[in-house]
Amino acid sequence: MSSHNIRISVNEKTYRSTVDSRITLLDFLRNDLSLTGTHVGCEHGVCGACSILYDGTPVRSCSLLAIQADKRQITTVEGLCNADGSPGVLQKAFCDAHAMQCGYCTPGMLISAHALLEQNSNPSADEIKESIGGNLCRCTGYIQIIEAVQLASQRLRNSR
Amino acid sequence: MKSAPFDYVLAKSIYEATRYLAEGEGEAAVLAGGQTLMPMLSMRMARPSVLVDINGITDLSGIEENNTAIEIKACTRQTELLNSPIVKYHLPLLAQALTFVGHSQTRNRGTIGGSLAHADPASEIPLVALALDAEICLSHVESSRQIPATEFFLGPMMTVCEPTELLVSVHFPLTKKESRVGTGFHEMSERHGDFALVAAAAKIELDNKGSCIDAAIALGGVDGTPVRVTALEKKLRSNGISDNTLESAMELAIPEILEDLNPVSDQHATADYRKRIAAILALRAINDAITEAKGNIA
Numbered sequence: 001m002s003s004h005n006i007r008i009s010v011n012e013k014t015y016r017s018t019v020d021s022r023i024t025l026l027d028f029l030r031n032d033l034s035l036t037g038t039h040v041g042c043e044h045g046v047c048g049a050c051s052i053l054y055d056g057t058p059v060r061s062c063s064l065l066a067i068q069a070d071k072r073q074i075t076t077v078e079g080l081c082n083a084d085g086s087p088g089v090l091q092k093a094f095c096d097a098h099a100m101q102c103g104y105c106t107p108g109m110l111i112s113a114h115a116l117l118e119q120n121s122n123p124s125a126d127e128i129k130e131s132i133g134g135n136l137c138r139c140t141g142y143i144q145i146i147e148a149v150q151l152a153s154q155r156l157r158n159s160r
Numbered sequence: 161m162k163s164a165p166f167d168y169v170l171a172k173s174i175y176e177a178t179r180y181l182a183e184g185e186g187e188a189a190v191l192a193g194g195q196t197l198m199p200m201l202s203m204r205m206a207r208p209s210v211l212v213d214i215n216g217i218t219d220l221s222g223i224e225e226n227n228t229a230i231e232i233k234a235c236t237r238q239t240e241l242l243n244s245p246i247v248k249y250h251l252p253l254l255a256q257a258l259t260f261v262g263h264s265q266t267r268n269r270g271t272i273g274g275s276l277a278h279a280d281p282a283s284e285i286p287l288v289a290l291a292l293d294a295e296i297c298l299s300h301v302e303s304s305r306q307i308p309a310t311e312f313f314l315g316p317m318m319t320v321c322e323p324t325e326l327l328v329s330v331h332f333p334l335t336k337k338e339s340r341v342g343t344g345f346h347e348m349s350e351r352h353g354d355f356a357l358v359a360a361a362a363k364i365e366l367d368n369k370g371s372c373i374d375a376a377i378a379l380g381g382v383d384g385t386p387v388r389v390t391a392l393e394k395k396l397r398s399n400g401i402s403d404n405t406l407e408s409a410m411e412l413a414i415p416e417i418l419e420d421l422n423p424v425s426d427q428h429a430t431a432d433y434r435k436r437i438a439a440i441l442a443l444r445a446i447n448d449a450i451t452e453a454k455g456n457i458a
């Protein structure tokens with residue numbers, strides 16, 4: 001098994017490391033960087049719990065190798081909070097709209113919803129559904145998650 | 161679920177990638193978008209000795225238009241295809257089908273070449289390639305070849321692409337814009353974004369009087385590979401079916417023609433159910449194609 005030197009930026013902080021070729025970006029974030037906000041669900045690209053932003057684009061970190069993040073900008077759910085560590089607008093909206101129960105899917109939902117709101121400041125319910133279509137939730141029934149994203153988009157628009 | 165050990169190399173050119181594949185002597189695997197390979201590695205259904213990463217090869221990404229064809233490079237992401245005005249204008253069938261492919265996160269990584277090379281019998285991109293008479297370009301370290309989609313797929317997850325070959329691009333022939341062409345795509349799946357139980361693609365060309373002069377009908381999920389329903393195409397092309405009788409003629413013909421299909425029964429659906437919805441989806445796809453073609457008078 002080959003090992004490789006990588007330099008990766010996660011939540012605007014640069015890390016240098018040596019990784020074995022088979023280590024996924026998901027395992028690297030959690031085990032090497034202790035960023036355990038990104039969750040391990042199915043590990044084969046089905047559930048979306050491991051979603052992150054890869055150069056700003058939402059992707060599944062279990063389906064990428066850590067080596068493939070060399071020289072890339074990664075954002076994890078930890079990167080969505082305010083500078084002082086308090087919950088960001090979207091995260092606060094998830095709390096206020098009761099958009100989580102066990103919380104397992106939440107980091108992935110937040111990443112997908114964040115990416116949507118970056119592109120579209122006033123998404124329709126259908127657009128929200130489309131954006132979180134690849135994130136499975138076994139608890140909420142999705143309704144409150146959609147409402148939370150709508151609430152966040154409203155608050156973001158009001159604050160502009 | 162962690163993958164078995166493998167080596168990793170980042171190829172910088174098509175030549176370098178094919179050299180790595182040749183050196184791998186059949187044990188190397190190509191890493192493109194990773195949306196199928198990575199799950200297969202973590203489930204240990206694939207155990208390559210080396211992964212050849214082609215994501216850094218600029219020559220493998222992009223959509224080009226010339227006088228006769230649209231060429232799509234293998235590593236072009238599905239999201240890029242979905243957003244491409246060239247695809248929307250010249251290959252509406254591909255654009256329609258792509259909305260059924262996975263989810264935005266998987267389309268952001270997943271590539272057109274990866275879907276073709278993986279050759280799942282129920283996946284949308286191989287089905288469209290077959291319906292549109294695409295040609296697939298394969299490169300070997302010493303040679304290259306171009307294979308029609310009709311000869312490319314051999315069985316479930318099996319193609320003519322050798323382990324030492326790299327799928328570099330797919331060419332879709334251009335249709336003359338003066339003709340009245342319409343396309344339709346329908347599929348049935350358990351959840352949106354899942355692999356289809358059955359999918360149907362249709363492309364219909366009408367003459368000025370509204371008679372069908374050319375037809376391509378393809379179905380996915382009804383056999384080991386996507387299939388062209390040539391008997392149905394022939395029936396559509398045969399004279400005597402006028403604009404008005406086309407639809408009712410189709411309705412009568414479909415069940416009989418679909419008798420020849422060989423779908424499997426599995427935990428998702430029985431073979432019989434697959435056949436029945438194949439007939440319905442084919443009819444819907446043909447209907448959409450005809451309606452669109454009628455509106456497309458040059």
Ligand code: FES
Nearest residue numbers: 041042043048062
């Ligand atoms: S853990 Fe990555 S998609 Fe489920």
Ligand code: FES
Nearest residue numbers: 101103137138139
């Ligand atoms: S809150 Fe439990 S899985 Fe979504």
